[in-house]
Amino acid sequence: MTNVSLGRYVPYNSFIHRMDARNKIFCLIALMVAVFISYPTYEITFIVGGAFAVFVFALLMISHVSVKDIFKSLRVLWFFIIVLLIINIFIPPRDASNVAFAMGSVNVYWEAIFQSLKIILRLVLMIELTMILTATTKPLDLTYGLEWYLTPLKLIKFPAHEVAMTISIALRFIPTLLDETDRIMKAQSSRGVDFKHGKISSRLKAIVSLIIPLFISAFQRSEELADSMEARGYDPKAKRTRYHILRFSLNDLFTFLLVGAIMSGTIILSHYEFNLQTQSFIPWYCLILICIFIYVIIVGIIDATRRKA
Amino acid sequence: MKLIEVNNLVFSYDKKINVVDGVSFSVESGKYISIIGHNGSGKSTIAKLLIGLLEANKDSIKAFDMELNAKNLRAIRQRVGIVFQNPDNQFVGSTVRDDIAFGLENRQIPHDQMDDIINKFAAKVNMLDFLDKEPENLSGGQKQRVAIAGILAMNPDVIIFDEATSMLDPKGKREVRESIELMRKENPNLSIISITHDLEEAFSSDEVIVLQKGKIVADDNPENILEKPGIFVESGVDLPFKNKFLNLLSQAGIEIKNDESLERIVEELCR
Incomplete structure (x- = not known):
């Protein structure tokens, strides 16, 4: 009980720690909006969700939050996960038509499983994003x-x-x-x-x-x-x-623009109806991944240089 | 010079029983006063009344030539600091640095001067290496030293210690006592009011006030107070072990000087 991780500040001098608290609050809200946007197909939901998961995990690592703490923060979710699965299995979505397997007289639909996973992914990302804010901000x-x-x-x-x-x-x-x-x-x-x-x-x-x-x-x-x-x-x-005087630095401007771009990108993405079979989706996906990797590499380099200095 | 004058102070929580009943004393510049008494004798209530956390009866408390009332409260609080009993419940900031800064922010100290003040007073209580630590990573004694640094940084003329060592282990108690001694050495004009159960601490002060049921039953220097052990029995306060032991020896016809250490007393007895 004494080493609960959620809501605890992790003292460190990372790039995220140095960001302006106001900007961090904006980024948290913007990223949460991006995470909660609905996409037309499950494929795109999970691809964007997966990309977000990688992104958020990278941010957690940069913030020096330990993997142990990340898992600990997710422990509270178990109850919700079970309740969600039960509700979705017994009350499947209206469009559910693909039966995954049957449990006695009850059919479990793929749509119900995907729906549960989608909500779980959103909850996990929401908790982890909040954790980044509280771990890096006094x-x-x-x-x-x-x-x-x-x-x-x-x-x-x-x-x-x-x-x-x-x-x-x-x-x-x-x-x-x-x-x-x-x-x-x-x-x-x-x-x-x-x-x-x-x-x-x-x-x-x-x-x-x-x-x-x-x-x-x-x-x-x-x-x-x-x-x-x-x-x-x-x-x-x-x-x-x-x-403490809050100062909006060049780093803040950079992250502000990047998070703004991510949020608007997801909003645009939610209006296009493409799935994995759609050819035009691949460049978009690659672009998102490249952006994330470039961001992580740049932040890593900045962090390493600052630490050396 | 009298900094605080308390005259016929009366206070009741329920308007039936007076927790503080006609208390009068004064605090002079540079004086170290201890207030002792059993639980419920009104010690902590007096501390809260002195700092204006509870409302005293009219004209009963005068501090720095001002009546303690709503109008003068802010000015008086700028010159009187208090360290409470529970070190956890007075730690406002997320780190030692932030906690010391809290009082400075309230005093409207300019931002560019704060770091120097924080470093100076953290060094005085030996907490300079812990400035970025969170309260969870500090011991009780360390947290209490941070509270002392926070009060010292506000440059008060009077500091009240409201059972500040009662929740600490022996090491924590020693650390806080050492900080108090150092404070007095560095600023001989600083007045201290210590509300305590610890008689050894009380007898290191200049004046001891013994309270019983909200009334002062003795107000004298420690040497004179110790000559009347009946006061302690009446007011339910336990004498320090050494004094109890010496009284028993005296009753048995063995006279040993009170200023000897416990080890010396044992040696004397063995001889």
């Missing part, structure tokens, strides 16, 4: 980035700074609260509470014995943190200077 920088985007809403009295600060503190306290959960679980287990075995009703009772002390502790922590912040002169309404 919570405080993230706050500044979010606040920058929310600034126009200040005109309608939206508490932009307060919202951004709340998110930043929530991110900062994820590991602390996970440690606390672990401690309470151990304490309750030592008193005979079994979280892993038994009927659902008894396991629910066990979870209640975890949640109540956890909530009490979280409220106490938040009160003490508020006292500490106030005592250190924090006033959300008052003017503050900033230790």
